[in-house]
Amino acid sequence: MSRRTIAFVTLPIVALAAAAFGVVIASLVIGAREADSIALTRQRETIEHALDQHGLALARELRVQTVWTESFERTLARDTAWMRTFYGKYLTEILGYDGIYVLAADDTPVFGFVPGDDTQANFAHIAGGMQDLLKAVRDPASKLPAYNVVETPVRLGDGQLARHRAVADVRAVDGRPASVIISTILPDGGFRGDTGEPMLLVAIEDIDKKITKLLGDNFGFQNMEWAEHGAPPGFDGESVRSLNGAPVGLLAWRKARPGLEFIRRVAPGLGISLILIAALTYFLILWGNRQAKRLVESEEHASVAVRTDPLTQLPNRVALHETFGELLQDVKAKRSTLGVFLVDIDHLKDINDAFGTSVGDAVLVRT
Numbered sequence: 001m002s003r004r005t006i007a008f009v010t011l012p013i014v015a016l017a018a019a020a021f022g023v024v025i026a027s028l029v030i031g032a033r034e035a036d037s038i039a040l041t042r043q044r045e046t047i048e049h050a051l052d053q054h055g056l057a058l059a060r061e062l063r064v065q066t067v068w069t070e071s072f073e074r075t076l077a078r079d080t081a082w083m084r085t086f087y088g089k090y091l092t093e094i095l096g097y098d099g100i101y102v103l104a105a106d107d108t109p110v111f112g113f114v115p116g117d118d119t120q121a122n123f124a125h126i127a128g129g130m131q132d133l134l135k136a137v138r139d140p141a142s143k144l145p146a147y148n149v150v151e152t153p154v155r156l157g158d159g160q161l162a163r164h165r166a167v168a169d170v171r172a173v174d175g176r177p178a179s180v181i182i183s184t185i186l187p188d189g190g191f192r193g194d195t196g197e198p199m200l201l202v203a204i205e206d207i208d209k210k211i212t213k214l215l216g217d218n219f220g221f222q223n224m225e226w227a228e229h230g231a232p233p234g235f236d237g238e239s240v241r242s243l244n245g246a247p248v249g250l251l252a253w254r255k256a257r258p259g260l261e262f263i264r265r266v267a268p269g270l271g272i273s274l275i276l277i278a279a280l281t282y283f284l285i286l287w288g289n290r291q292a293k294r295l296v297e298s299e300e301h302a303s304v305a306v307r308t309d310p311l312t313q314l315p316n317r318v319a320l321h322e323t324f325g326e327l328l329q330d331v332k333a334k335r336s337t338l339g340v341f342l343v344d345i346d347h348l349k350d351i352n353d354a355f356g357t358s359v360g361d362a363v364l365v366r367t
Contacts, residue, residue: 010285017281021274028270032259039258043221044238047251050215051207051240052148055168055179058205059150062183065091066201067154067164069187075102075199078110088113091203098178099204102185105197107134123202126173130202132244133182136167137200147243158192169243170207177207177226177240177249212251221253311361 065071065087074082083102091097092115101123102111109123136147152164166183173180184198205211209225216224223235231237231252240248307319315323331338345363352360 010288013281013284013288017277017284020277024270024273024277028263028266032263035259035262036257039256040236043236043253043256046219047215047221047238047240050219051170051179052168054211054215055170055181056148056150058179058203059166059168059181059183061095062166062181062201062203063150063152063164066166066183066185067152067188069191072185072187072191072195075110075185080111083111084113087111087201096205097203098206099173099202101202101204103134103200103202105199107138107200110199126204129171129173129246130180130182133167133169133180134200137165137182137184154186155189156187156192156195157190160195162186162195170240170248171242172246172248173204173206177251179205179207181205216253220256222256224251224253226250227252312365 071086074086087100087102088111091100092113098115100111100113101109103123104110107127109127112123133147136149147167147169150166150168154162154164156162164184164186166181168179168181171178171180181201181203183201183203185201186195186198207226212224212226216222227235227237227250231250234255235252236255237250237252240251242248307315307322309316327338348360348363351363
């Protein structure tokens with residue numbers, strides 16, 4: 001069987017097997033990459049949601065300290081000693097805040113406290129980055145729907161209904177990521193009288209390594225950290241921005257690759273599938289070669305049969321027609337001679353009539 005025939009049979013089978021193998025591997029790789037992409041998108045959405053929920057939790061926590069008649073009256077009286085003891089030391093030492101400020105009804109700062117550093121107790125150096133939050137708390141009807149102001153109705157002793165409002169966001173404060181909570185200060189239900197335009201409490205919590213690690217552990221992020229110079233090798237990152245679009249920082253965490261885990265899980269089954277494909281390919285090649293061999297042999301037999309007399313097994317007129325021209329050209333080229341013999345069997349018809357065609361055929365064969 002010729003190499004051309006083998007290639008004609010083998011190459012399509014090998015091509016189909018290679019295509020099947022390629023489709024399986026490509027599907028696996030594409031699926032793994034898609035899984036990684038979806039996972040990264042969900043991780044980034046989770047981070048944004050986690051930071052938002054952390055801020056809202058702090059806003060709800062401060063509601064206890066900002067809906068209280070004593071704090072309302074002491075703040076309104078600008079009792080800085082009381083504010084230093086309660087707002088300053090209590091909120092920073094017990095609740096872990098890193099900066100506390102109190103603003104008057106016109107947003108003028110009346111008190112500031114930063115643990116261990118009185119020089120930073122002035123609100124003016126950070127006020128520029130807080131104006132949108134102040135507006136969101138002061139004017140809930142303003143076009144700031146994304147700020148998710150937490151509003152709680154407070155029924156006062158004289159039946160009036162006051163509304164406590166708080167807003168939280170992630171901001172860059174003094175170059176460090178921080179949760180900022182701004183809350184109105186109101187009396188509780190025993191108060192009677194006009195509350196007027198409320199004063200505000202501004203609480204700042206640095207999102208330091210402790211808080212970052214806590215967020216990472218709660219939501220399954222490994223080695224979460226704030227990266228000042230881009231995500232390190234092997235880490236993914238999310239550029240965190242505040243509600244007003246200002247950059248806060250890059251939060252990085254070690255890459256999680258569910259696609260690789262997916263490949264590891266399906267690798268045994270995939271290996272078995274590829275082995276089966278290889279075995280099927282091998283048997284198809286064997287079967288194809290056998291069929292091709294039979295076809296070639298059948299063609300060769302047919303070619304010989306059409307050029308051979310079935311009775312005498314001598315070349316017939318077809319063979320003579322194909323070769324006679326070549327013989328003549330060869331004779332002319334060599335300037336030789338060509339002999340043609342014509343043999344006639346006398347009385348063959350009489351033999352057939354007297355003894356039958358089988359005897360006549362035998363005489364032809366023997367002759």
